[in-house]
Amino acid sequence: MTGFLGGLHRTLHRIEDGLIVAVLLFMILLAVAQIVLRNFFGTSLVWIEPLLQNAVLWIGLLGAMIASRKDEHIRIDVASTLLPEKYHHFLTTAVDLFTAFICVLVAWYSVGFVIEEYEYASPAFGSVPSWILQAIIPVGFSVMALRYVSLFALGLLGKRPKMQEPVA
Amino acid sequence: MITLAVLLLILLALMGAPLYAIILGAAALGFYTLEIELAVLHIDIYQLSNSVVLMALPLFTFAGFLLSESKTADRMLRLSQAAFGWMPGGMAFVSLIACAFFTALTGGSGVTIVALGALLLPALVKGNYPERFSLGLVTSSGSLGLLLVPSVPLLIYGIIAQQMSQQLDMPPVEIVDLYLAGLVPALLMIVLLYGYCVWATRGAAKAGHPIPRQAFDFRELVDALWEARWELPLPVVVLGGIFSGFLVVSEAAAVTALYVLVAEVFLYREISLRKLPSIMRDSMIMVGGILLILAVALAFTDYLVYAGVPEKLFDLIQTHVESKIAFLILLNILLLLLGALLDIFAALVIMVPLILPVALRYGIDPVHLGVIFVANMQIGYITPPVGMNLFIASYRFKKRVTELFASTIPFMLVLIVALLMITYIPQLSLWLVR
Amino acid sequence: KISTLYPDGTTIVTGLKDAGKEIAEKTEGRVKLKIYPGGVMGDDRAVERKIRIGQLHGQIAQGGAFASAYKDSQILNVPLAFNNYDEVDAVRAELDPEIQKGLEEGGWVSFGLIDGGFAYVMSEKPVRSLDDLRSQKLWLPANDEASAKAAKAFELSPIMLNIGAVLTSLQTGAVNAFAAPPVAALTLQWYSRVNNVTDMPLLYTFGLLGIHKKYFNRLSPADQKTVHEVLEATFAKLDADSREENLSAFAAVQQQGLTVVKPSDEQFKEWKKYADRATAELVEEGEISQAMLDRLNAILAKQREGQ
Numbered sequence: 001m002t003g004f005l006g007g008l009h010r011t012l013h014r015i016e017d018g019l020i021v022a023v024l025l026f027m028i029l030l031a032v033a034q035i036v037l038r039n040f041f042g043t044s045l046v047w048i049e050p051l052l053q054n055a056v057l058w059i060g061l062l063g064a065m066i067a068s069r070k071d072e073h074i075r076i077d078v079a080s081t082l083l084p085e086k087y088h089h090f091l092t093t094a095v096d097l098f099t100a101f102i103c104v105l106v107a108w109y110s111v112g113f114v115i116e117e118y119e120y121a122s123p124a125f126g127s128v129p130s131w132i133l134q135a136i137i138p139v140g141f142s143v144m145a146l147r148y149v150s151l152f153a154l155g156l157l158g159k160r161p162k163m164q165e166p167v168a
Numbered sequence: 169m170i171t172l173a174v175l176l177l178i179l180l181a182l183m184g185a186p187l188y189a190i191i192l193g194a195a196a197l198g199f200y201t202l203e204i205e206l207a208v209l210h211i212d213i214y215q216l217s218n219s220v221v222l223m224a225l226p227l228f229t230f231a232g233f234l235l236s237e238s239k240t241a242d243r244m245l246r247l248s249q250a251a252f253g254w255m256p257g258g259m260a261f262v263s264l265i266a267c268a269f270f271t272a273l274t275g276g277s278g279v280t281i282v283a284l285g286a287l288l289l290p291a292l293v294k295g296n297y298p299e300r301f302s303l304g305l306v307t308s309s310g311s312l313g314l315l316l317v318p319s320v321p322l323l324i325y326g327i328i329a330q331q332m333s334q335q336l337d338m339p340p341v342e343i344v345d346l347y348l349a350g351l352v353p354a355l356l357m358i359v360l361l362y363g364y365c366v367w368a369t370r371g372a373a374k375a376g377h378p379i380p381r382q383a384f385d386f387r388e389l390v391d392a393l394w395e396a397r398w399e400l401p402l403p404v405v406v407l408g409g410i411f412s413g414f415l416v417v418s419e420a421a422a423v424t425a426l427y428v429l430v431a432e433v434f435l436y437r438e439i440s441l442r443k444l445p446s447i448m449r450d451s452m453i454m455v456g457g458i459l460l461i462l463a464v465a466l467a468f469t470d471y472l473v474y475a476g477v478p479e480k481l482f483d484l485i486q487t488h489v490e491s492k493i494a495f496l497i498l499l500n501i502l503l504l505l506l507g508a509l510l511d512i513f514a515a516l517v518i519m520v521p522l523i524l525p526v527a528l529r530y531g532i533d534p535v536h537l538g539v540i541f542v543a544n545m546q547i548g549y550i551t552p553p554v555g556m557n558l559f560i561a562s563y564r565f566k567k568r569v570t571e572l573f574a575s576t577i578p579f580m581l582v583l584i585v586a587l588l589m590i591t592y593i594p595q596l597s598l599w600l601v602r
Numbered sequence: 603k604i605s606t607l608y609p610d611g612t613t614i615v616t617g618l619k620d621a622g623k624e625i626a627e628k629t630e631g632r633v634k635l636k637i638y639p640g641g642v643m644g645d646d647r648a649v650e651r652k653i654r655i656g657q658l659h660g661q662i663a664q665g666g667a668f669a670s671a672y673k674d675s676q677i678l679n680v681p682l683a684f685n686n687y688d689e690v691d692a693v694r695a696e697l698d699p700e701i702q703k704g705l706e707e708g709g710w711v712s713f714g715l716i717d718g719g720f721a722y723v724m725s726e727k728p729v730r731s732l733d734d735l736r737s738q739k740l741w742l743p744a745n746d747e748a749s750a751k752a753a754k755a756f757e758l759s760p761i762m763l764n765i766g767a768v769l770t771s772l773q774t775g776a777v778n779a780f781a782a783p784p785v786a787a788l789t790l791q792w793y794s795r796v797n798n799v800t801d802m803p804l805l806y807t808f809g810l811l812g813i814h815k816k817y818f819n820r821l822s823p824a825d826q827k828t829v830h831e832v833l834e835a836t837f838a839k840l841d842a843d844s845r846e847e848n849l850s851a852f853a854a855v856q857q858q859g860l861t862v863v864k865p866s867d868e869q870f871k872e873w874k875k876y877a878d879r880a881t882a883e884l885v886e887e888g889e890i891s892q893a894m895l896d897r898l899n900a901i902l903a904k905q906r907e908g909q
């Protein structure tokens with residue numbers, strides 16, 4: 001990918017990477033701050049707990065988005081170990097299309113709900129509106145849908161990366 | 169029509185569709201047949217932000233990645249060799265202990281074989297242990313600490329059980345209780361495996377290839393201790409913090425992450441600050457995969473409960489199974505089969521909501537059930553077709569999965585003996601808890 | 603389809619299930635009540651969202667869960683408003699219908715309130731004055747705006763923990779005081795870790811069943827009437843039963859060895875001063891209307907005069 005699309009691609013990668021690192025750091029620091037406040041100052045801050053809980057959601061979706069770049073998701077991979085290599089192409093094409101469809105489905109209903117939540121204007125905690133925290137769900141599934149569509153396209157061109165499990 | 173869709177989902181799963189997409193597809197299909205608006209999927213996924221302990225998962229995993237990126241494994245190997253190298257089958261014992269602790273510290277996220285395997289395997293072979301034996305030992309030990317604190321699978325079991333605990337008439341499932349309950353079963357597994365190792369290698373001496381022991385050297389032990397000085401306090405900090413009530417589990421994870429970060433980056437200086445962001449990112453990709461599965465499993469569980477599936481399942485089982493023992497036998501067979509097919513996290517999130525309510529009615533303690541579950545799943549790590557340890561070992565040692573599986577069979581049999589004891593003697597799990 | 607946080611087997615869930623059977627009989631199966639107990643469907647907010655999309659139709663929850671539909675339903679939760687249950691009964695006789703009407707206008711059909719009992723301070727060291735409480739490590743539920751606000755008005759610096767961590771935190775001394783209705787303190791075993799209970803009704807609590815109007819209105823008028831009759835009778839009984847449970851729970855915590863301490867008149871005045879300030883803030887922020895507060899005070903004045 002070159003030019004404008006390639007640039008957009010790299011920018012998105014950088015935003016995702018930056019955000020997930022920031023959220024993780026933030027999580028460690030806030031949690032430790034709460035421990036210190038409680039055990040040494042006998043008090044605690046109201047907003048830390050809900051913020052930490054929402055950070056888990058954000059890490060989950062950001063991590064899932066990044067894992068979708070090369071389709072590194074947990075799977076029960078039976079067929080590709082049984083079938084010879086030349087059929088793998090067929091497997092990934094069908095599977096990518098299905099995964100993209102599911103992501104679109106979730107993103108679609110999720111967008112609808114978040115818009116409604118925005119109109120409802122219910123706060124999650126303090127004055128933080130809950131639609132902002134929830135917005136990561138439609139964003140995440142939209143990005144994943146796009147990635148599986150492009151994996152599908154790459155598959156048709158014969159350039160798709162191999163199906164793999166997330167291995168440390 | 170519905171049957172066709174279900175078959176299609178199963179087919180896609182076998183073809184290698186990501187598990188999250190399969191579970192979402194199943195939940196969506198279920199809600200669709202009940203004429204519920206599919207926005208329910210969003211609501212259920214958002215429930216991920218509603219857990220009080222889930223925060224521990226990213227934090228423990230990050231700490232685990234840091235440990236495996238630095239030279240922690242070398243230090244642990246040296247230390248356990250200095251402490252236990254003099255015993256008969258010393259190197260085997262060292263492998264078991266080192267793997268168990270490393271897996272426990274890294275939360276069973278699969279990094280044990282990557283981090284320790286490359287050190288242990290050559291050391292075992294050099295120590296005159298047969299290669300096939302050594303391969304089997306290392307591959308099957310890679311999941312040995314799954315029942316030890318702060319195991320992530322036990323944590324996830326606890327999270328799911330807590331979510332269900334108010335609905336069901338059951339004693340509370342405290343995460344701390346699960347960790348206490350896992351202690352004796354984990355030790356039992358280590359002892360039995362060690363016994364097998366000593367027995368299996370006794371022939372070597374007769375054949376004229378005695379396995380050398382490392383003479384006990386106090387000086388070496390002190391040096392090894394000194395070298396590991398920044399990492400040794402970690403279990404004390406975590407366990408002490410949790411059991412004294414100074415920290416709740418999620419906070420213990422935050423302290424662990426910060427502690428390991430400071431130790432590896434600033435004290436040992438084995439990880440540069442510049443490398444830190446990419447380690448954070450890589451660890452969170454794995455976490456993201458797991459959290460996504462947990463989130464969509466919430467949606468699937470919601471459908472099951474909404475449609476009253478647990479009640480129906482129980483009625484079905486109850487008409488065929490009468491005694492607690494028969495149920496436990498059925499449970500072990502089912503879980504071993506599942507463990508052979510599914511990844512541990514997938515198995516947990518799919519099966520616990522189904523099995524827990526049924527098991528309760530047979531009078532099985534939910535804490536005991538958690539230990540049974542994870543012990544079964546631990547064996548699942550080394551059973552094909554889906555065995556994480558087999559995959560990782562194959563990648564790490566450049567061996568074929570079938571060859572690795574053959575080498576783990578004797579160890580698997582020993583673990584099954586341990587599993588049966590754990591299942592049918594609940595006191596092994598519960599005497600520290602109830 | 604109704605969700606509740608109350609666990610299966612409790613008086614309320616059992617009572618509701620029986621009512622469901624009765625309704626199904628009387629409407630010849632046209633109306634069925636399916637109860638999801640124990641919070642399987644999620645917390646109040648998740649349930650509210652599920653009601654919005656029609657997966658669920660109603661919920662039994664603490665009064666606060668419905669406050670956004672009708673703010674003045676919080677009038678019964680004003681701190682230190684009541685001295686005893688007689689006063690509660692006098693107020694509820696007059697305001698219950700009002701609250702139900704307000705909720706119905708806000709979209710919730712309800713069938714009567716269920717007594718939740720008074721919340722009392724329970725603590726390791728005796729708490730008589732507000733300063734006594736300030737020197738304790740007071741637990742408040744995490745993620746709960748209303749109680750956090752109240753704590754601020756009372757100039758307390760609480761420790762927020764999730765409800766599941768309270769028992770262990772009490773054991774280890776991370777917290778050593780909390781405010782809760784005795785029934786909750788008993789069932790959650792919290793009472794076993796404190797020594798004193800302050801005999802001062804800090805806050806009145808209640809629960810109710812709300813079924814959203816858009817689903818309730820789908821029933822035929824005749825069926826609506828049947829449902830109203832059965833559920834109102836059920837809730838009247840549940841209300842009385844819960845009151846009994848709350849009273850005996852207060853006696854039970856004393857039998858379990860908790861010492862009852864009472865603030866002096868002087869100390870109580872200080873509590874009251876801060877409570878009034880907190881109430882004034884609620885009015886100022888529009889959480890409760892002045893008119894409603896005036897009505898509460900008028901009923902209480904009349905009741906106290908009659909004594």
Ligand code: NA
Nearest residue numbers: 276278280310
């Ligand atoms: Na492992």
Ligand code: NA
Nearest residue numbers: 507508548554
């Ligand atoms: Na397996």
